Amino acid sequence: MQTALTQAVIDRAKLAKRPYEIRDSRLNGFLVRVQPSGVKSFYCEYDRGKRWRLGRADSMAVGQARNQAKRIISQYHSGIDPMDEKKSNARAITLGEFIDLFFQPWAQSHQKAHEQNIKRIRTVFKDFLKSKMDDINVIDLERWRASRIAVGNKTTTTNRDIASIKAVFNRAVDFEIIEQNPIAKVKKAREDTRPRVRYLNDEELKLLLESLDRREERRCGERDSANRWRSERGYRRLPDFKKCAFTDHLKPMIILSLHTGMRRGEVFDLKWQHVDFTVRSIAVVGETAKSGKTRHIPMNRTCLEVLGRWQKQCAKSSGRVFQNADGMRFNNVKKSWTAILEQAGIVNFRWHDMRHHFASRLAMAGVDLNAIRELLGHSDYEMTLRYAHLAPEHKRKAVELLD
Template identity: 40%
Template sequence: MKERITKAFLAELEPKDRPYEVHDTEMTGLLVRVQPTGKKSYYFTYRNSQHLRRRIRLGTVENMTPNNARDVAQERYSDIMKGIDVQTQKVLQRKEAEATKNRRLGSFINELYEPWILTHHKYGKGTLSLIRSRFSCFMNTPLEEITIRRIEAWRKDRLGDGIKPTTVNRQVAALRGLLTKAVEWEVIPDHPLQKLKALKTSSTPLVRYLSPGEETRLYRVLEERDTALKEERLRGNEWRKVRGYHLLPDLSKHTYGDRMTPMIILSLKTGLRRGELFALTWHDVNLNKRLLTVRAENAKSSKTRHLPLSETAYNALKAWHKQRDKNNPLVFPSHNGTKLTNVKKSWASILDKAQIPNFRWHDMRHDFASKLVMNGVPLNTVRELCGHADMNTTLRYAHLAPEHKADAIATLG
């Protein structure tokens, strides 16, 4: 359909069931496209240097008059006569804009890195959370502009806030891993932090473990806590009984008031990581052989390891097994039956009552390794029991067994 495009003519155009076009008789290549919704837009059609037909959108009828559209179409025609393929340039500019967007840290994470790390890394969710929270100031920064100078300034601020160098190094390592993938996927040509040196840290980091007094207080508080929980349940059921309510399970015949005591005992006596403990199932526990298995899919090293149960750990698990939820495969499920995510509130309360300062849940793992070394267990055996990926991690406990140095000197006579 051809017609001289005017304001009056455009006003008379009615939408149809399918889109249709009207070509202008005054300006070759100019047309109006009418959508079923009633939206009308100007387009300019042409053939490029390869004689391929192309079209470019000029604007909407409501924002551009016919004369304006002819002027813009004339400019596009002049570009074409000069050998400039307007549409191809527009496509390239769009692709470049999209590429630039993906090169920004936030967009790169959302579009590329997040799907990959969640699929290939067990702790990918935690890594993403760390990067997004600690490097939020860089989210709109192109990846290649996350330079050594900027990260050094960031590290200075973190250290000024009292963050330990080891923690800062670990956070920067997460960002470096992301940038390594960006280079591997050819999003950026070079790694901007390739020559960044890690902050110097102590070669023998302090290891926190329980003193004999702290250990005694901890077990006393756990025992008192279990007794209090059982008594509280009895009083609660008496209250329910009077009012005709459904009674909760009687805890008086059980060893523990809840999961906290057996969880803590098992952590202290096996060195399980928190994630390994939360993922533990009864299928992983062999009470007959007194053996506990950490499956590869739950281990940080992605390697299966088997841990013999000490008398204390065995008795704790045996007692907990008797009062377990028989319909739940998890050894320590949450109150609603799902896998635990944290026990921070209960743990903090226990430490406060036991007067044990500066002791994290993970420090129970340090306590396990430290006590083994202090009891003369070879470091390589400690490494195997803890599931350390390399010996360097285990060597942090070497100073706790100074007698091996004395034995070496003694051989000189």
């Protein structure tokens, strides 16, 4: 059959007892082959009896596959047979070249955090970027792991990096750039799957909130001083902070994180349309959630009050709840966050630890671990079990069943 290949067409393609093909009406030679097993693969048939497997349809977008097919057909018409080049290219392509030409375009359409992921891979595996993919082996990765551990990197970090680079090589196998993954046998090192979580004790929480209040007072004083200076010189005065609920985004952003357990990126992406003041609920939509699934977080009184005051202060009650001076999405708030911690005298506490603080406080208050899992949006219950030691009441009730 022949039709304009779209993702919808591929998704609707039914399974049959025998393989069959759907050819693209927009590009002659571009097709998808559907196997009885359910595997759907893109091919480029650039001449009679000559075809090139582009990759699986569940690992690359239709537009990306069509562009690769155009490139292959163009090369063939200019006198270059891709089949003749295939073996030499597989031996010659470097890790850096594969990332540039193949992995990065794929990641842009399949990974939410593709920019950070690729940047991380380039940084931690910079010594391998100029190496040919077939020349990188298990011993190279084990030596790399040993060197990272020697300079103080955590086992959890090296395991995560190894998983990332193995995924790159697996993608090269899918694209038929290399025949097999040469580092497939590299295994994760043993690690503590339930590490100690960092949360604020009562005194630290008090210090953090006091530091935020002092920052608000200081910024109000600085604005008053600036406006006196501007008035004396006939300049237009800046908005009076004393008439605002908050001097900027930082305090409401931190309060929201402490009382909802939202990830930093979820806070940055939150829009007013997902904040329901009537039912007192925040929707973290699937397109911005790490799990890809929408979840709803109830707002307590503190969160409701802070967001309500912040909304009245904002120039617009639509779009993102928090946006920078240019009206764009925040990338980070590291500088102001670090300053707040220093003034409060709080050490070893990251922005993400506010998520741990939220969950830890709930566990210590006796909230069921499954309810905590749903609030945090964990797809794996194992992730939530790290807070189990903070809920001793559950264990006590369990052993009391034996009395």
